[in-house]
Amino acid sequence: MYKLTNVTRTYHKGSQTVAALAGVDAVIGDREWLAIQGPTGHGKTTLLQLLGGLDRPTSGTILFDGKDLGTMGEAELARVRAGSIGFIFQTFNLIPTLPADVNVELALAPLRLGAAERRTRVAQALHAVGLTDRAGHLPAELSGGQQQRVGIARALVKDPAVLLADEPTGNLDETTRDEIIDLLAKLVHDRGLTMVMVTHDSTVAARAQRTGQMKDGRLLFSSRTSAGGDQQP
Amino acid sequence: MNRLTEDRTLRLTYLRHELRHRRWQALATAAGLAVGVALVITVSAAAAGTRAAQSRVLDSLAHAANTSAAAATVAGAVTTASGLAADLGTWVAAAALTASFTITALLTLASVARRVRELGTLKALGWPARQITAQVLTETAVTGMAGTLAGVALGFAGTAVVAALGPTLTVDVAGFAGAAPSPASQNSPPKALAPDGPVAVHFSAPISPGIVALAVGLGILGTLLAGALGAWRAARLSPAAALAQAG
Numbered sequence: 254m255y256k257l258t259n260v261t262r263t264y265h266k267g268s269q270t271v272a273a274l275a276g277v278d279a280v281i282g283d284r285e286w287l288a289i290q291g292p293t294g295h296g297k298t299t300l301l302q303l304l305g306g307l308d309r310p311t312s313g314t315i316l317f318d319g320k321d322l323g324t325m326g327e328a329e330l331a332r333v334r335a336g337s338i339g340f341i342f343q344t345f346n347l348i349p350t351l352p353a354d355v356n357v358e359l360a361l362a363p364l365r366l367g368a369a370e371r372r373t374r375v376a377q378a379l380h381a382v383g384l385t386d387r388a389g390h391l392p393a394e395l396s397g398g399q400q401q402r403v404g405i406a407r408a409l410v411k412d413p414a415v416l417l418a419d420e421p422t423g424n425l426d427e428t429t430r431d432e433i434i435d436l437l438a439k440l441v442h443d444r445g446l447t448m449v450m451v452t453h454d455s456t457v458a459a460r461a462q463r464t465g466q467m468k469d470g471r472l473l474f475s476s477r478t479s480a481g482g483d484q485q486p
Numbered sequence: 487m488n489r490l491t492e493d494r495t496l497r498l499t500y501l502r503h504e505l506r507h508r509r510w511q512a513l514a515t516a517a518g519l520a521v522g523v524a525l526v527i528t529v530s531a532a533a534a535g536t537r538a539a540q541s542r543v544l545d546s547l548a549h550a551a552n553t554s555a556a557a558a559t560v561a562g563a564v565t566t567a568s569g570l571a572a573d574l575g576t577w578v579a580a581a582a583l584t585a586s587f588t589i590t591a592l593l594t595l596a597s598v599a600r601r602v603r604e605l606g607t608l609k610a611l612g613w614p615a616r617q618i619t620a621q622v623l624t625e626t627a628v629t630g631m632a633g634t635l636a637g638v639a640l641g642f643a644g645t646a647v648v649a650a651l652g653p654t655l656t657v658d659v660a661g662f663a664g665a666a667p668s669p670a671s672q673n674s675p676p677k678a679l680a681p682d683g684p685v686a687v688h689f690s691a692p693i694s695p696g697i698v699a700l701a702v703g704l705g706i707l708g709t710l711l712a713g714a715l716g717a718w719r720a721a722r723l724s725p726a727a728a729l730a731q732a733g
């Protein structure tokens with residue numbers, strides 16, 4: 254799915270140059286669940302943004318299904334995000350003025366589907382996360398766990414190839430965290446998705462097939478765990 | 487229904503929810519534009535009324551001015567005062583309009599700034615810059631049109647108030663009949679006498695279709711400028727930087 258070769262990303266802060274990524278090499282396979290851990294400020298989120306085409310590397314290549322994300326035009330990158338990549342955020346990032354179903358439907362806007370198909374897909378996505386009866390509720394009327402379920406439905410409704418999750422359980426209590434991870438594990442397994450998840454939580458990371466550690470802008474891999482995304486919750 | 491229309495339907499759903507939940511911000515933006523449009527109409531109508539009153543006064547003085555230096559001086563003073571009033575009106579209208587455009591543009595930009603993370607999320611969902619631009623422009627256009635229409639209504643109301651409060655001028659030119667003749671008329675025989683008794687000149691502030699068209703045109707222009715500015719800002723957002731903004 255992904256092949257990263259010597260990827261760097263530097264930022265300029267005044268006269269200083271900060272290397273968020275200092276040469277990352279990795280291959281992420283199809284249907285793989287990779288967890289990325291590491292201290293704050295060591296490049297985890299930057300790496301996720303590069304995998305999602307939200308940012309571009311300073312040097313190196315990021316091949317996504319054989320195409321280099323770093324050299325794509327903005328319009329093509331937007332098309333890749335719209336069709337193939339689903340994002341899940343720590344703070345859910347739902348539009349506060351829109352009910353759950355419209356929040357989910359927004360992910361289909363760039364795909365230019367008919368209204369009937371959009372409605373069907375939204376209903377299926379909300380059903381998959383167990384929120385059919387909350388479709389008309391605003392984010393403020395939902396619990397944290399329910400908001401994250403809406404976020405997951407929004408990521409899945411486009412039928413993506415990849416899920417990129419940035420601390421998806423970071424704002425949830427332990428019980429809700431386990432429910433969300435069980436749900437994600439089931440959906441990833443059932444739909445044959447690739448998932449890259451940034452997390453501080455070792456319990457969550459242990460559910461992944463493989464764990465990488467970000468340190469000083471470099472990604473170091475540990476051995477594959479026997480448990481993982483192929484397991485049913 | 488074709489796909490473009492479907493796309494618009496979802497955008498309008500988004501717009502409807504946005505306006506409903508951010509109604510006070512939308513109202514403030516519309517009110518800023520409405521005040522500018524209303525002032526353009528009221529001041530322009532008042533200036534037209536001043537010119538009409540000036541014309542009536544000058545007509546009344548016409549005969550007396552032929553024979554009286556004092557009447558000629560008064561006629562000149564009326565013309566000067568009227569010109570000053572019209573100039574002042576133009577400056578007031580221009581200042582009001584500039585302030586109104588500035589308020590509308592600032593509020594639109596503030597709305598984009600408040601929603602940076604929301605717009606970044608849309609980019610993460612794959613919305614192209616064109617679609618985000620269209621969304622921001624549509625929102626601004628709806629608010630701007632509402633503000634412009636409200637401004638026209640407010641302008642009519644303001645003009646009616648100005649006309650109601652406007653004074654009725656009384657021109658009494660009888661006194662000029664005995665005044666000393668002007669040097670130019672010293673060798674000329676008296677031509678005509680001043681009309682008998684005072685002449686009442688009612689002040690009115692007429693609104694012409696041209697004034698309304700000007701105000702509406704300026705309102706639309708202001709809306710487009712503010713919308714374009716906001717949309718340009720939204721389209722240029724880096725999704726990674728936008729998502730990094732604190733919610």
